[in-house]
Amino acid sequence: MGVIGKRVAYYPGCSLEGATRAYDVSTRIVARELGLELDYLEDYNCCGAMESKNVTFMGTLLLNARNMSLARKQGHDVIVAPCNGCSFSLQRAEYFLQTDSKIFERVNSLLKEGGVDLLDKIPETYHILEWFYHEAGPQKVKEKTKRPLRGLKVANYYGCLYTRPHFYARTYSHAGGQSEEARPRRRETADDDEHPYYMNALFEAAGATSVEFEPMHTQ
Amino acid sequence: MARAKLESKWGYVSPGGILRYPEEPPFPVKEYDAHYDHIFEMMEELEAKGEILIYRITEEHQPIPVYTSTGRIKLIPTNKLWHHKSCGQCGNIPGYPASLFWFMNKFGLDYLNEPHQTSCTAWNYHGSGTSNPVALAAVWLRNMHQAWKTGYYPLIHCGTSFGSYKETREQLIMNKELRDAVKPILKKLGRLTEDGRIVIPQEIVHYSEWVHAMRYRIKELYEKEGKAKGIDVSNVRVAIHNACHTYKMIADDYPYDPEVYNGQRPAASTAVIKALGAQVVDYSTWYDCCGFGFRHILTEREFTRSMAIQRKLKVIAEEVKADVIITHDTGCTTTFEKNQWIGKAHGMYYPVAVMSDVMFAALACGAHPFKVVQLYWNCSHYEPLLEKMGITNWRELKKEWEDTVKYISELEKAGKYDELMEFFKEYDLYEPYSRTSTGKPRASATSNMPLFKS
Amino acid sequence: MAKSVLVIGGGPAGLGAARILGKLGIPTILVEKEDRLGGNPILNHYHTLIPRKLKPEQVLGPYIKEVESNPNVQVKLKTELTACEGEPGSYKVTLSNGETHEVGAIVVAKGFEHFDPRRKGELGYGLYPDVITNLELEQMFSREGRLYRPSNGQLPKRVAFVFCVGSRDRQLGVTNVHCCRYGCALSGLQAMEIKQHYPDVDVFCYYMDVRTYGTWEYPFYWAPQEQYGVRYVRGRIAGITYSPADGRLRVKHEDTIVQRPAEVPMDLVVLVLGMEPSAGTKKVAKILGLAQDPDSKFLVPSEESGSNIISNKPGIFIAGACKGPIDIESSLAEGEAAGAEAAAFVGAKVTV
């Protein structure tokens, strides 16, 4: 416990400030109750999601590099994102920046051109679930639960990009990439690839019952 | 199966005498114990058991040994032959068998132009798939029995008949059920030997194998008579098309020769063209079917014409610019011929002369392009080929043939059949029913058959 | 004094056996039918050996030197075994030079032959100069040190490797149904060598399966693809033809992944040859009465023994490619094992 850090840069992403406002509000409340601190990433921009990535490689990388640069400016080396798409995009950018020095140099020069601070260090991005699990954990959730979810059957749906692909998030292990040791912290904190359980554990700690609906829970 | 080998004139011979090998194969072969050998071994066993009678090739047939792809020595009888003709050849390319007969006449060989032969019915087998092994075997054995009875050795003109007969032989020899099923039929037909055996010839022989075996004599004739007429084929570019049914059906039983692509491709046709001194040109789709595909010409003509045009005619025209495509089967010749016109209608016109090896050889040896080789049946561009071969007077020859046709029809109209027969004899023109084993024209066979009805 | 041991064959396995016997102080007679030791790798000028990418001289040179300089080993070149009589422990052997010897044990290492690809006529070997064997490619590297098309001496733009020529093929009868074991790996190595020297040459491997077994997977299958961009296409080559239009070969196959026929132009085609027991192996098997595989005619070990160097005859040991396809380092090791077994069989007391 406690590998990621109690105070992190918080990247909510566009949707959390629009249609899924409830997610944003809940996240902040839960973090506060669990004694964790989210440092709102001022003036962030869209991660580009899957769409921009399909249109422009370098453009998408730049979008995420700008957010990383903002996090560094606010003094963080960890970003937490509650959205699967956002955390994926940041992790993907991290992967390409880490594994290809040419790309890293080009991105930095473009950041400079765009009036954004250079990336002195590439921050790591975590999904908020991992952060909750490792920095608070089921025990803390249990303690802090005021209205237990007893009798509530919860189907925990993690979504595609919560654990995938491990190349981006954790191992970097493909030919030409760096060694598996590149991100020991990330490897330690990651949820199980094929059978994620962090959400199950946290909800069960809050008193709910998890229902199994494999194999669809990460489809 | 151990095979004791005895020495003979051509190499090693098994005790029964029909399976032969040279001591050292003249080119790399599959294996001495090729999988096809057991057919001959079993034929001898069946003969010893009294089930079959092997119609053996004897000195009278003046056999010439050739190699097959396994290095086995196949004996090709060249004399005293029983002509098993082809349905499509006589109907569509009469110059094809005519050229063969012309050669045999030239060489003074004895043969029987058999009127009592039936179709092999492989047409039926390929065309619709409705035939069956018993019917095919019965038809084959009937024809072989007829040949055996006359004392002449069967020579198969058609590639499909040849391939089908090789397959049927294998089935018959390998399957007792088939022999048992076919025997009662043959008995009813009176086509068993007196002691109730079926007759299977020692070798099944295609006419192209005969041409192959006789290539040096054909060359002599070319040098003596063809060249005397100013014919020279040395500049002619020849693309060879090997017929699937002759060499892909039972691939182990067809001539291969060290002279022809180091024994790695079928030798017949290529070898005779080379012997005549023409230029054999290689092209990338040499292995492909002409498109006839037998059942395709009947049921999927689109496939036939597409294959012929795209995979053969186009490639031959673009890659090698051949003057002539040489074939050795009925279907291939007609397919290449007729599809040039279909191609023309589609804007894919690749004109090239098409004929069989024996027709080309006959032309080279000075046979009349119209009276014997009957090129007027050809719809492809054969005229440039004739020019290139040095038959520059083909226009006069055509005129001569047209006058002859007129003369024949006058005689015929007047009912002067005896004069007609004399005329045929004088011009040594092939006439299907006139020439028999005795060499004497048999007027009675045609006396009531009007020719050239117009 | 211990009885002597006869080693038949001076290739890797025979050298391995003679070397260990000589070291153990056993009087050894090594007969080799050619005029020098080394077997196929030396006599046929292999270029680089799998899996360690060493030259034949690097691997076999020290063995040859050791065998030739060891006073316990008599090397008899241009000599063959012609007859053998007697009992295990005292075999009376006759050699082609007329000598007779009494030996306590025999090590047979008569090796293999390369398949003659002219037997697969559809591949056009011997017809088209640009269809060569992998052995000829080795020799092109080792003797001339460059890659070229034999038809015109030019550098090929594309090279195709045709796997399993004379292997896994019932069409050749029952004799060649086995896998050659080395072909996939050697092709990967040769392809890499081509790409190292000529990065612009496109190399294709046409395979049915890729059998770079064990630890060979990475260096001889992954590396050619990942580091050198060698392309693997699944489909057995059904024919090689020549197009006079562009002077290039056509490799006829079905791309089984695309499920479409393909006739792709190539400038140089390399046939990856299978292995067959050598004529010498078959001959020695007859003289010594050794068990042979009824189909392939390779020697087979004793049915009772779990070791593959123990023959069906007591006192006769078999090693190397006479028993079936094998790589050179295993061949050496088998020779050494057979030599040690033979030493034990003749009752040598070995001090350490």
Next chain:
Amino acid sequence: MDVSGDWNLIILPRVINDYDLDFAKEVMSLPEGKTMIQCYQCSYCTASCPVHNYWDERYNSRHFIHLARLGLIDELQKRADVMWRCVSCHKCTHRCPKGVLVEEVLKAILKTMAKKGLIDEYPSKKFDKFFTESVLEYGRIEDGELLFGWIEKQGYNVVKDPILKKPIPFLGETPEWLKQLVMKPIKSMNISFLVLNAKHMLFHPRTKNWNKFKQVLRKVVQEEGGLT
């Protein structure tokens, strides 16, 4: 006499006559296409793929990679109607035993095809471009505008307010499914959320300090030819 009616047909050969190796080179020159070379056709990706399993078996990532590597363009074009159907779930990339970034490689293949004019603009590409335009313009996206803007792009007649030219929800044509999709949550929504979303729809959330960065972004995208 031929009665089949199609006697004029000439069947063209199916034979592959050559490879287009430049195509693969171009794919692999893209940073996301580099790992294409590592594929050994084991089909772990395809077997994992939900699109292959539940939508159309012609969507076959492994197959696309093989075709692209040999440059069998006509075969790729035959599958143009399914090639864009990737849902980006990344199971392929996640599981690939050879470390191929399969999802990225497939996108690189599509990009290369588009660049060479080998594929018509496919439906997902239209949305990708629309989305990216929005990101480039404002720095952030806005769900409502994205939704109704896309509806408009689909050919529906959406009514816009006269001043800001923003689409007004539910005026004009709206597909029935969308009405239901949006009305259900709106009915039970906290009033302040409603106000917030309405505000966002009228005044698009923007990233501050965006203009300079936007120009760099536009330049990069233009270099890659992404929005053309």
